[in-house]
Amino acid sequence: MSENWTEDLDGPLTTLLDGPIEVERAELIPGGASKDTCVVDAVTPEGELELLVRRAAGGVIYSETLSLEQEYKVLQAAYEAEIKAPKPYGYLEDLAGREAVVMARLKGESVGRRVVQKPEFETTREILPEQLAEELSKIHAIPLEQLPSLPGARTEPAADYVLSTLEQELDTLEEPHPAIELGLSWLRGHVPASHGIVLNHGDFRVGNFMVDEEGLVGILDWEFAHLGDPAEDLAWPLVRAWRFGVDHLRLGGIGEVEPYLEHYNTLTGRRITFEELFYWEVAGNVRWAIGSLNQAKRHLSGQERSVELAVIGRLASEVEYELLSLLERGS
Amino acid sequence: MQDQPSAGELAEAVRGFLEEEILPNLDDPRTRFRTRVAMNALSILERELEQEEGLLREELARLADLLGKDTATPETLEKLRERVIELNRDLARSIRHGEVPEGTLERLKQTVADKLKVASPDYLERYD
Numbered sequence: 226m227s228e229n230w231t232e233d234l235d236g237p238l239t240t241l242l243d244g245p246i247e248v249e250r251a252e253l254i255p256g257g258a259s260k261d262t263c264v265v266d267a268v269t270p271e272g273e274l275e276l277l278v279r280r281a282a283g284g285v286i287y288s289e290t291l292s293l294e295q296e297y298k299v300l301q302a303a304y305e306a307e308i309k310a311p312k313p314y315g316y317l318e319d320l321a322g323r324e325a326v327v328m329a330r331l332k333g334e335s336v337g338r339r340v341v342q343k344p345e346f347e348t349t350r351e352i353l354p355e356q357l358a359e360e361l362s363k364i365h366a367i368p369l370e371q372l373p374s375l376p377g378a379r380t381e382p383a384a385d386y387v388l389s390t391l392e393q394e395l396d397t398l399e400e401p402h403p404a405i406e407l408g409l410s411w412l413r414g415h416v417p418a419s420h421g422i423v424l425n426h427g428d429f430r431v432g433n434f435m436v437d438e439e440g441l442v443g444i445l446d447w448e449f450a451h452l453g454d455p456a457e458d459l460a461w462p463l464v465r466a467w468r469f470g471v472d473h474l475r476l477g478g479i480g481e482v483e484p485y486l487e488h489y490n491t492l493t494g495r496r497i498t499f500e501e502l503f504y505w506e507v508a509g510n511v512r513w514a515i516g517s518l519n520q521a522k523r524h525l526s527g528q529e530r531s532v533e534l535a536v537i538g539r540l541a542s543e544v545e546y547e548l549l550s551l552l553e554r555g556s
Numbered sequence: 557m558q559d560q561p562s563a564g565e566l567a568e569a570v571r572g573f574l575e576e577e578i579l580p581n582l583d584d585p586r587t588r589f590r591t592r593v594a595m596n597a598l599s600i601l602e603r604e605l606e607q608e609e610g611l612l613r614e615e616l617a618r619l620a621d622l623l624g625k626d627t628a629t630p631e632t633l634e635k636l637r638e639r640v641i642e643l644n645r646d647l648a649r650s651i652r653h654g655e656v657p658e659g660t661l662e663r664l665k666q667t668v669a670d671k672l673k674v675a676s677p678d679y680l681e682r683y684d
Binding site: 407 | 593600654661665
């Protein structure tokens with residue numbers, strides 16, 4: 226991995242922010258595997274800016290990951306709709322050979338394990354379910370014509386599109402996974418009522434929520450945004466892998482599902498039921514089981530050599546176990 | 557036959573080295589995290605070396621039962637692996653085409669629980 230692109234940010238940032246600016250600090254941080262993230266402090270005539278620069282790093286987890294340019298446009302639309310999200314500063318087509326996005330750096334905690342476990346976030350966890358429902362209701366209300374062309378479902382029910390995409394992704398792995406097939410088979414037989422097609426954040430879960438002691442600070446990581454059923458997005462944070470060890474709290478290890486779902490329904494006028502949420506929770510586990518196996522594939526193919534990605538492949542069996550446990554409950 | 561130590565004992569030696577001599581000298585959180593992941597990978601390897609064959613034989617028996625296939629056990633580990641993949645392929649294809657043999661869910665759950673014995677043994681304790 227070439228890391229020296231962080232040494233040469235003055236020029237591009239000066240152009241982007243209508244300079245003159247001076248980069249005081251530029252530091253790569255551990256984070257998402259498909260992008261490099263760099264913490265940047267820049268001095269401008271108007272004062273200091275705390276920024277994040279996200280730059281393409283090669284691999285993707287799912288076949289339908291957005292380009293950084295699309296992600297930037299989605300973030301822009303979200304920010305304009307007053308959704309809690311980092312302020313986007315601009316898109317760079319060529320930052321040392323790869324595209325990049327510059328955005329504000331939010332202050333707080335987003336590491337899943339800390340968000341669900343740390344005592345100082347106890348009050349935050351109490352109010353978070355309703356705050357999340359509110360943000361999601363705003364995301365799902367963004368007019369589609371304000372967005373770039375996005376992957377996802379064009380016709381209802383969106384579940385049909387999701388199922389065929391998951392099938393294709395599973396086939397691409399070129400190895401048999403009967404447990405995941407069984408999940409897909411159940412999903413095909415239980416397609417729920419459609420609630421329309423809206424902008425889905427696509428990775429709305431603990432780990433992508435920046436919080437502080439007062440509550441939600443911002444929703445991060447918009448790279449999996451797509452068009453889909455609102456219930457798909459609503460159920461994704463229920464997936465057990467995103468409870469970070471606090472398994473009995475079904476909403477991402479932070480709370481119960483009821484207040485979250487009720488608040489969302491009240492704000493949107495939709496009538497999404499627990500059964501529909503359960504359906505999309507099963508779909509979410511299928512998606513993450515395939516996603517985990519794909520991570521190992523990235524390592525094995527040489528696209529991105531990493532012991533971390535290699536081990537995630539083996540942890541797909543945790544997701545398969547959860548999937549089969551849900552199917553037991555659902556049969 | 558190779559001399560001692562066994563493959564598992566070699567993996568264990570590397571894991572101990574990482575834990576006792578490398579980890580205490582690392583400051584960078586990212587490298588520390590990855591070292592722990594590497595240690596975890598080695599412990600998966602240790603468990604697999606010990607349990608693979610037995611677990612594969614049980615998986616084969618369940619698959620053969622579900623699919624109504626011959627239960628004769630292949631003689632070599634290599635052939636056993638191939639046979640299990642083959643039957644998993646048959647079962648996966650059958651489910652894709654809407655034919656789910658009676659008892660599939662229950663047996664797959666046993667097989668996945670067995671995979672967890674190697675990949676993540678603590679995980680099962682999180683279910684009651």
